[in-house]
Amino acid sequence: MAASDFTASLTPPIPATTSAPRSAISELLHDKAAAIGLAFILLIVFLALFAPLVAPYDPAAQSIMARLKPPVWMARGTWEHLLGTDNLGRDVLSRIIWGARATLTIGAVTCLLAATLGTVVGLWAGFIGGRTDSVLMRLVDIQVSFPGILLILLVVAVLGPGVWTLVAVLSVTNWMVYARLVRGIVSSTRQTPYVEAAEVIGCRPARVIFRHILPNIVSPLLTLAILEFTNIVLAEAAVSFLGFGVQPPATSWGLDVASGRDYLFIAWWLVTFPGLAIVVTVLSINLFANWLRVTTDPEEREKRFARAETAKRRRARRRVGA
Amino acid sequence: MTMPLLEIDNLHVCFDTRAGTVQALRGVSLSVAPGETLGIVGESGSGKSVTAQAVMGLIDVPGRISGGEILWQGQPLAGVDVTRAARGIWGREITMIFQNPMTSLNPLMTIGAQIAEVVELHMGFDRRAARQRAAELLSAVGIAGAERRLGQYPHEFSGGMRQRVMIAMGIACEPKLLIADEPTTALDVTIQAQILELLAELQEKMGLAIVLITHDLGIVAGLCHRVAVMYAGQIVETGPVDAIFENPSHPYTQGLIRSTPGLDADEERLTAIDGAPPGLLRPPSGCAFLPRCPIGDEGCRAPQRLRAVGSGTVACRKAGEQAWREAV
Numbered sequence: 001m002a003a004s005d006f007t008a009s010l011t012p013p014i015p016a017t018t019s020a021p022r023s024a025i026s027e028l029l030h031d032k033a034a035a036i037g038l039a040f041i042l043l044i045v046f047l048a049l050f051a052p053l054v055a056p057y058d059p060a061a062q063s064i065m066a067r068l069k070p071p072v073w074m075a076r077g078t079w080e081h082l083l084g085t086d087n088l089g090r091d092v093l094s095r096i097i098w099g100a101r102a103t104l105t106i107g108a109v110t111c112l113l114a115a116t117l118g119t120v121v122g123l124w125a126g127f128i129g130g131r132t133d134s135v136l137m138r139l140v141d142i143q144v145s146f147p148g149i150l151l152i153l154l155v156v157a158v159l160g161p162g163v164w165t166l167v168a169v170l171s172v173t174n175w176m177v178y179a180r181l182v183r184g185i186v187s188s189t190r191q192t193p194y195v196e197a198a199e200v201i202g203c204r205p206a207r208v209i210f211r212h213i214l215p216n217i218v219s220p221l222l223t224l225a226i227l228e229f230t231n232i233v234l235a236e237a238a239v240s241f242l243g244f245g246v247q248p249p250a251t252s253w254g255l256d257v258a259s260g261r262d263y264l265f266i267a268w269w270l271v272t273f274p275g276l277a278i279v280v281t282v283l284s285i286n287l288f289a290n291w292l293r294v295t296t297d298p299e300e301r302e303k304r305f306a307r308a309e310t311a312k313r314r315r316a317r318r319r320v321g322a
Numbered sequence: 323m324t325m326p327l328l329e330i331d332n333l334h335v336c337f338d339t340r341a342g343t344v345q346a347l348r349g350v351s352l353s354v355a356p357g358e359t360l361g362i363v364g365e366s367g368s369g370k371s372v373t374a375q376a377v378m379g380l381i382d383v384p385g386r387i388s389g390g391e392i393l394w395q396g397q398p399l400a401g402v403d404v405t406r407a408a409r410g411i412w413g414r415e416i417t418m419i420f421q422n423p424m425t426s427l428n429p430l431m432t433i434g435a436q437i438a439e440v441v442e443l444h445m446g447f448d449r450r451a452a453r454q455r456a457a458e459l460l461s462a463v464g465i466a467g468a469e470r471r472l473g474q475y476p477h478e479f480s481g482g483m484r485q486r487v488m489i490a491m492g493i494a495c496e497p498k499l500l501i502a503d504e505p506t507t508a509l510d511v512t513i514q515a516q517i518l519e520l521l522a523e524l525q526e527k528m529g530l531a532i533v534l535i536t537h538d539l540g541i542v543a544g545l546c547h548r549v550a551v552m553y554a555g556q557i558v559e560t561g562p563v564d565a566i567f568e569n570p571s572h573p574y575t576q577g578l579i580r581s582t583p584g585l586d587a588d589e590e591r592l593t594a595i596d597g598a599p600p601g602l603l604r605p606p607s608g609c610a611f612l613p614r615c616p617i618g619d620e621g622c623r624a625p626q627r628l629r630a631v632g633s634g635t636v637a638c639r640k641a642g643e644q645a646w647r648e649a650v
């Protein structure tokens with residue numbers, strides 16, 4: 001039998017699929033929650049990038065005459081300050097828009113740095129194993145047992161406060177959890193038959209690690225990084241509250257929450273709106289990341305598709321029945 | 323005629339994938355009588371295992387049963403609203419043993435605890451009685467030193483021994499039907515023979531019906547009373563085992579038997595059926611075997627239904643014709 005018609009009979013006609021990016025977009029639109037999440041993320045990033053153009057006021061401009069004005073829909077509220085003003089008469093909306101800059105930068109960069117550092121250490125320890133593993137993991141243990149806030153205060157006191165100092169010091173105190181997670185997965189994945197097979201056919205360690213092991217870590221890592229993002233935002237708020245983080249007149253959501261605390265009972269909006277901004281951001285990232293996690297897993301992706309189909313059919317049946 | 327134990331009627335199962343809907347089963351009908359052994363043969367992807375999974379209620383997303391009925395002693399066994407009633411049947415009256423005994427046992431539990439669990443759950447035995455029963459079952463499947471073996475863990479058992487344990491768990495509640503999905507594929511040939519002998523022996527003692535899913539015709543010839551041949555999600559031929567082997571009617575069955583290597587034949591190359599089964603994303607409406615069939619023609623493009631031929635049923639309009647030149 002000729003080779004050509006053998007292969008021809010092996011390849012059944014496969015319906016033409018749409019291009020990858022377009023099908024990804026249509027899949028995203030099918031998942032309403034994830035699409036809304038992504039929209040919010042983009043909105044917040046946009047606001048942070050174009051803060052000078054979008055914000056109605058200078059976030060640091062004070063006006064004693066207009067202090068503690070409530071949001072516009074309340075009795076004493078005015079259209080001049082949509083979300084009210086704080087104890088120094090600064091516009092809350094403008095502060096939130098400007099605060100997004102510091103919060104997003106610190107959160108994202110810290111997560112990235114800590115995750116990178118932790119992943120590298122975890123991969124190294126998990127892949128090599130033995131003594132290297134023991135030494136690296138004991139380092140992690142030592143770092144975990146050292147009180148984070150003390151280290152932060154020490155470093156900031158020596159280097160002086162600032163956004164980048166904060167990023168550096170928060171990365172150093174938060175990488176251990178990634179290292180532990182990655183190391184656990186790597187040392188168990190390392191013994192799976194497909195990794196052994198990759199080694200048997202002569203893949204170099206780098207290829208085994210990056211091509212065969214790393215993709216298994218992506219989805220738990222993504223989940224962890226997002227949970228950690230919340231922690232970082234809160235840690236930044238705590239440090240800023242102590243006066244070692246973001247320095248006025250610059251602002252961040254955490255700083256606003258912290259400084260609004262004193263007025264909680266007479267001006268609830270000072271804490272509520274920056275707090276809401278944190279919640280919405282984290283929730284949006286969560287929703288989108290959940291979609292992303294499923295999409296990067298081929299099996300889960302098919303299952304999600306099949307579930308959507310089943311739901312669609314059930315709705316159609318109900319409509320016919322009604 | 324006595325009521326069949328299990329009856330499958332025009333069963334359709336499909337899998338929703340992003341590339342389209344894969345029609346894994348396209349109208350499968352079969353029945354199993356009490357005490358009978360039915361062999362289901364066919365190549366990979368022909369729908370053998372999906373049929374078994376449908377009977378056991380194991381079809382899960384992305385798969386779904388899209389049509390047809392499964393009846394257990396006349397009662398429906400599939401569908402959302404009957405799942406509760408079916409739970410008392412699965413594991414109690416119908417049990418299943420799987421292809422891979424290495425991963426079907428919990429490595430953290432002793433063999434005794436795992437067998438006893440089945441008996442405690444389904445038969446309401448107390449702990450001591452369950453352990454007693456577990457020991458009996460182990461001896462029944464031919465494991466020596468049952469008392470000592472009960473306290474051991476799966477890693478202390480060889481592959482064949484583990485499959486024996488799986489069978490012991492399968493027959494623990496004295497089921498009426500045992501579905502064996504390629505029970506010997508992971509085992510070597512001598513162990514294979516022992517396991518099959520064990521199954522035949524248990525069947526005789528307990529009056530058990532067995533559905534044996536395999537792609538090994540030798541196993542079918544040795545153990546089964548009746549055979550159903552599957553191809554591309556459909557049954558193409560059924561019949562008593564002797565009739566099928568002596569006088570296969572469907573060209574696919576003929577091709578399968580023809581390509582079984584014999585021990586004495588001095589062939590240089592193995593004979594095969596050229597080509598590959600059709601994709602089930604867009605299955606042909608007519609005979610699925612047509613592209614590979616030496617005697618197929620235009621008339622075969624029409625749908626082929628199972629019809630009675632001799633002592634069995636065949637889905638081929640040219641049933642009985644010799645598809646290949648040499649005698650089968």
